[in-house]
Amino acid sequence: MYCKKNCFRKFMKGRCRALPVCHPSIQNPDTGCGPHMIKDKVVDILAGLDVLKNFTASQINDHFFKKGYARIVEYQAGERILMEGQYDNWVYWLIEGKVAVIKDEVMIASFQRTGDMFGEMSILEGSARSANVDALCKTLCFKLDMSVLDHPALKNRISRENFCSSLAQLARERLAKTTCRLSETEKELLKIKQLLQxxxxxxxxxxxxxxxxxxLNATQNLHIMELTARLENTERNTAKES
Structure with a gap:
């Protein structure tokens, strides 16, 4: 039986040099994530794309990595990954680091888990990027150029519809998880609101x-003043009588 994950692992461990931009010696000093861990995380991302299940490791290497359709790119803190209004064909998966989605100078979302996907909506909708995406720290991303679907060698093996359907399914799963987190957040906010109330x-x-x-204190002070005045008055009268 063909095991795509094992084949991918064999490919990534033996042919890392086929990955443009990513040098095998990349080492993240902050997380301790070395090249083998990075390769494993990319393998997990590739293994999650059902449309690639019929491709061998060498075919993945030839059609995607060697031709520059798949890359690993490193971004520095503050560097812009996606620009609002831009048209391109790249879909991104986070390997290490953290990115922020920014709209009108306000952060509306962030991604920091390995395998988090972003940039797919403009591809699925055929529209320009609707927001900026910036790296919040040193960040590694795996990106895939969707124009690979128009490559003559792949047209008969991968349909754009199936590939986009696979991405849409991943997007729906992410949305479901986000909705669940929002629901939990709303519950927590309700508890906080009730506590504040x-x-x-x-x-x-x-x-x-x-x-x-x-x-009460003012009334007592008034009584004390009255009693003091009476006492002083009594003392004066007593002194006169003497």
Missing amino acids: QKEEELEEAGILITQLTE
Whole structure:
């Protein structure tokens, strides 16, 4: 039985030099992620693309990596990966690091888990990039050029429809996970809101109590002043009688 993951691992371990931009000696000093770990993570990404299941390791090497359709690219902190309004054919997967999706100078999303995919929506919709994507720290990305689907050697083996369907399925799975996280976040926010409301009620009650104590203290001070005045008056009268 053909095992695509094992074949991919064999390919990546033996032919890493076929990957443009990525040098085998890349070492991430912050995470300790060396070349073998990076290759394994790329293997996992490739293994998740169902449309590649009928390709051998050498075919993946020949049709994707050697021709520059698949790359590993390193970005520095603050470097722009995708630019809003730009047209291109690249879909990205995160290997290491963290990226931010920025719209109107506001961060609307971020990705930091290995295998997180981004940049696919403009490909699926055939539109320009709808937001900027920046690296927040030193970041490694695996990117795949979707124009590979128009390559004569692949037209009869991969249909654009099937490939896009595979990407759309990954996007739906990500959306489902995001929706679940948002639901949990909303629950947490509701708890926080209820707690804040409770604290506000307690503060309001405390404020009322402080007001009452202040009024009581003022009344007591008035009584003390009255008693002091009476005592002084009594002492003066006593002195006169003497």
